[in-house]
Amino acid sequence: xxxxxxxxxxxxxxxxxxxxxxxxxxxxxxxxxxxxxxxxxxxxxxxxxxxxxxxxxxxxxxxxxxxxxxxxxxxxxx
Numbered sequence: 001x002x003x004x005x006x007x008x009x010x011x012x013x014x015x016x017x018x019x020x021x022x023x024x025x026x027x028x029x030x031x032x033x034x035x036x037x038x039x040x041x042x043x044x045x046x047x048x049x050x051x052x053x054x055x056x057x058x059x060x061x062x063x064x065x066x067x068x069x070x071x072x073x074x075x076x077x078x
Contacts, residue, residue, distance in 0.1 A: 003046065004043035004044060004046070005043060005044050005045070005046040005047050010044050011044075011060050011061055011062040011063070012060070012061045013044055013045060013048055013058050013059070013060050014048070014058065014059050015048055015049075015050055015056050015057070015058055015059075016056075016057045016058070016059050016073070020059075021057045024057070024073055032055055032057065032075060033075065035057065035073050035074060035075040036072070036073075036074050036075070037074060037075050037076075037077045038058060038074040038075070038076055038077070039076070039077055039078065040052050040076055040077070040078060045058065045076070050076040051076070052076050052077050052078050055075065055076075056075075056076045057073055057074065057075055057076070058073065058074045058075075058076060059071060059072075059073055060072045060073070060074065
């Protein structure tokens with residue numbers, strides 16, 4: 001079986017620490033629930049212990065054509 005989370009085209013995913021989440025929310029002037037969502041069962045999150053009950057936020061760092069990297073954030077839900 002293929003491990004999607006290890007594929008070269010899947011960007012780096014990591015759980016943000018709570019203080020970093022607060023910084024992101026303040027920078028964009030949004031609430032945690034305003035962030036785009038991703039499910040805990042997303043194959044790219046297989047190796048990450050993201051917990052929706054806690055309100056974990058995942059940082060995704062992608063390659064970008066216009067900037068070297070593009071960072072996006074997703075709230076983990078059931």
